[in-house]
Amino acid sequence: MEIKLIPKNILFPYATQKTSNFINQFMGMENKMKKLTFRTSKKLRNLAKATLEASEFKIGYPEKTTKTKSMFLVKDDGIYLMNSFTVKNGKTPLENDYVVYAWGYNPNTNEDIWEDSYEVSRDDFGESLELEEEWLVKIANGHSLYIWIDSDSYRMGLGG
Numbered sequence: 001m002e003i004k005l006i007p008k009n010i011l012f013p014y015a016t017q018k019t020s021n022f023i024n025q026f027m028g029m030e031n032k033m034k035k036l037t038f039r040t041s042k043k044l045r046n047l048a049k050a051t052l053e054a055s056e057f058k059i060g061y062p063e064k065t066t067k068t069k070s071m072f073l074v075k076d077d078g079i080y081l082m083n084s085f086t087v088k089n090g091k092t093p094l095e096n097d098y099v100v101y102a103w104g105y106n107p108n109t110n111e112d113i114w115e116d117s118y119e120v121s122r123d124d125f126g127e128s129l130e131l132e133e134e135w136l137v138k139i140a141n142g143h144s145l146y147i148w149i150d151s152d153s154y155r156m157g158l159g160g
Helices: 017-026 040-052 114-120 133-140
Strands: 002-007 034-038 070-076 080-085 100-101 127-132 143-148 153-160
Touching: 034 114, 040 070, 040 080, 040 100, 040 133, 080 114, 127 153, 133 143, 133 153
Parallel strands: 002 153
Antiparallel strands: 034 143, 070 080, 070 127, 080 100, 143 153
């Protein structure tokens, strides 16, 4: 997938559907890309903080690593962010509370998760998202993360 970052000076809050429609039109993405919202939460802030503290990150398959800070965006049973760094305590990302579902894509709260996830992608995937330290600090301090995705690219943005 190709990464296209929204300029850092364009920060917007998740406010109303009207605001969301304006943002989609402004970004030229209406009806082209699906929007994933990772609202600020204790889990998201903790994942960002742990990512900032980590120094080695998995890239994917095979087990290659990098020093570039990143998280995995995963679509399987729901759509979520999870750590891409190695956890030393032997616990799974779920046990460490490093799994953060996109709003509306949590299988524990959405009875139509298969259908809704299928609209984002027909296939399951795991994609490494590189995040600059500046963005991780903002997420750790309460910003939400937005990802617009289609079949061959994604864009990211932050909101207060």
